[in-house]
Amino acid sequence: MKKELNLTTTLLFFIGMMGIIFYSMIFLKVEPHIPLFSCLLLVVLLARFSGFEWAVLEKGIINGIAIGIKPILILSLVGMLIGIWMMSGTVPTLLYYGFQVISPEWYTLSALFIAIIVSTFTGSSFTTIGTVGVALMGIGIGLGVHPGLAAGAVICGACFGDKMSPLSDTTNFAPGIAEVDLFLHIRHMLWTTLPSLLVTILIFVLLGQHFESTQNLQDIDYAKNILQTSFNISLFTLLSPLLVVFLAMRRFPTIPTLIFGLFSGIVTAFIMQNNIILTDIFNVLQHGFVLESGNSLVDGIVSRGGLQSMMWSISLIMIALGLGGVIREIGLIDVLIKGLTAKLQKRGHLISLTAFSSIGVNLLTGEQYLSILLPGQTFKPFFEKQQLHLKNLSRTLEDAGTLVNPLIPWGVSGAFFASTLGIAVIDYLPYVFFLYLSPIMTILLGYLGIGVPNASTKQ
Numbered sequence: 001m002k003k004e005l006n007l008t009t010t011l012l013f014f015i016g017m018m019g020i021i022f023y024s025m026i027f028l029k030v031e032p033h034i035p036l037f038s039c040l041l042l043v044v045l046l047a048r049f050s051g052f053e054w055a056v057l058e059k060g061i062i063n064g065i066a067i068g069i070k071p072i073l074i075l076s077l078v079g080m081l082i083g084i085w086m087m088s089g090t091v092p093t094l095l096y097y098g099f100q101v102i103s104p105e106w107y108t109l110s111a112l113f114i115a116i117i118v119s120t121f122t123g124s125s126f127t128t129i130g131t132v133g134v135a136l137m138g139i140g141i142g143l144g145v146h147p148g149l150a151a152g153a154v155i156c157g158a159c160f161g162d163k164m165s166p167l168s169d170t171t172n173f174a175p176g177i178a179e180v181d182l183f184l185h186i187r188h189m190l191w192t193t194l195p196s197l198l199v200t201i202l203i204f205v206l207l208g209q210h211f212e213s214t215q216n217l218q219d220i221d222y223a224k225n226i227l228q229t230s231f232n233i234s235l236f237t238l239l240s241p242l243l244v245v246f247l248a249m250r251r252f253p254t255i256p257t258l259i260f261g262l263f264s265g266i267v268t269a270f271i272m273q274n275n276i277i278l279t280d281i282f283n284v285l286q287h288g289f290v291l292e293s294g295n296s297l298v299d300g301i302v303s304r305g306g307l308q309s310m311m312w313s314i315s316l317i318m319i320a321l322g323l324g325g326v327i328r329e330i331g332l333i334d335v336l337i338k339g340l341t342a343k344l345q346k347r348g349h350l351i352s353l354t355a356f357s358s359i360g361v362n363l364l365t366g367e368q369y370l371s372i373l374l375p376g377q378t379f380k381p382f383f384e385k386q387q388l389h390l391k392n393l394s395r396t397l398e399d400a401g402t403l404v405n406p407l408i409p410w411g412v413s414g415a416f417f418a419s420t421l422g423i424a425v426i427d428y429l430p431y432v433f434f435l436y437l438s439p440i441m442t443i444l445l446g447y448l449g450i451g452v453p454n455a456s457t458k459q
Contacts, residue, residue, distance in 0.1 A: 064325015
């Protein structure tokens with residue numbers, strides 16, 4: 001016989017799980033995999049104690065992991081794509097010209113705006129990070145920019161398009177859940193997006209003006225010479241990433257787009273680089289590209305990619321989604337969210353609780369779409385009851401759902417960004433200002449009543 005899970009038990013369990021994860025990662029300094037797996041075992045024990053059959057729990061785990069099949073395939077393809085683009089000279093060409101045109105002082109601002117442009121036109125932070133993001137990260141490291149700061153600028157720009165582009169999945173998903181017109185939703189997000197972006201730009205400008213490069217001009221010139229001698233530097237090598245961006249702009253499905261990018265990159269490698277045989281291609285696809293020029297800076301930037309480079313993130317995503325699946329199956333999230341709805345007497349409380357619920361679902365499941373879906377379905381009647389326009393709901397879901405996932409090491413976006421850019425989430429965490437500011441702005445405006453229209457307000 002099943003026992004009903006109450007709010008107190010659920011809250012204590014949630015706090016306990018977060019305690020295990022953060023204590024293990026911060027104080028024990030271990031990887032998040034085993035702490036998350038320990039939480040999965042604890043949830044299973046709680047569920048069995050509450051009367052749930054193993055078949056039900058197994059179904060939850062499998063369904064949870066099934067949600068992540070597409071991101072896992074994308075991760076695998078991006079890993080192989082990075083290796084091939086290194087081998088073909090695509091990324092080295094971008095690095096070579098990037099070292100010439102981007103100054104260290106203006107790197108963060110340049111990276112931010114380049115990523116904003118690409119992500120807005122493609123509607124995908126994954127595509128942006130996997131293409132120009134890798135090159136921008138390499139340029140930043142080559143210029144002596146702190147890796148966390150370089151990644152922060154790229155991620156802020158990539159996530160801007162994920163939030164604001166009409167081509168983005170989440171930009172369409174959030175208003176779909178709230179039953180709001182897409183472009184009405186996008187216009188309404190400007191209330192939180194523009195202030196957050198302007199403050200982010202200001203911070204990056206200030207950081208750039210006080211920037212002291214760890215590399216001198218001779219190091220950069222030497223790196224450019226190494227790139228020229230190791231690769232055939234040519235604009236022709238950029239056709240593959242341009243094809244990927246073009247297909248993404250035309251709303252071609254992500255996985256076929258990456259496959260086209262992969263095969264065009266292989267063709268480029270055979271045409272542009274010397275002495276490449278089929279065995280080399282297979283080894284790079286599996287293990288990544290390795291350069292042994294003797295220059296640690298260039299070798300460290302270019303020796304990247306391969307399917308194996310993504311296995312750390314793929315295993316983490318599978319554990320996190322399995323945990324999220326069983327949590328959802330036993331109704332833990334429903335108890336947690338619905339148990340807090342008694343506090344929804346005021347507009348500010350409603351918006352802040354919706355935001356924190358999205359953040360909580362992100363923490364519990366690591367899944368961006370669930371952090372929009374579950375709070376959206378739960379709180380929609382309360383927005384209607386308080387006669388608040390539902391575009392306030394869709395905006396809150398984007399600010400606290402879409403943009404928070406990259407801040408979580410076991411989140412699908414967080415794991416993808418970390419593996420692709422070659423930096424731990426905790427290292428870029430202090431520099432992703434846009435991702436912090438947006439949920440703060442949505443909560444602040446909720447309490448101030450600014451940009452929070454009623455349902456009767458003319459659109």
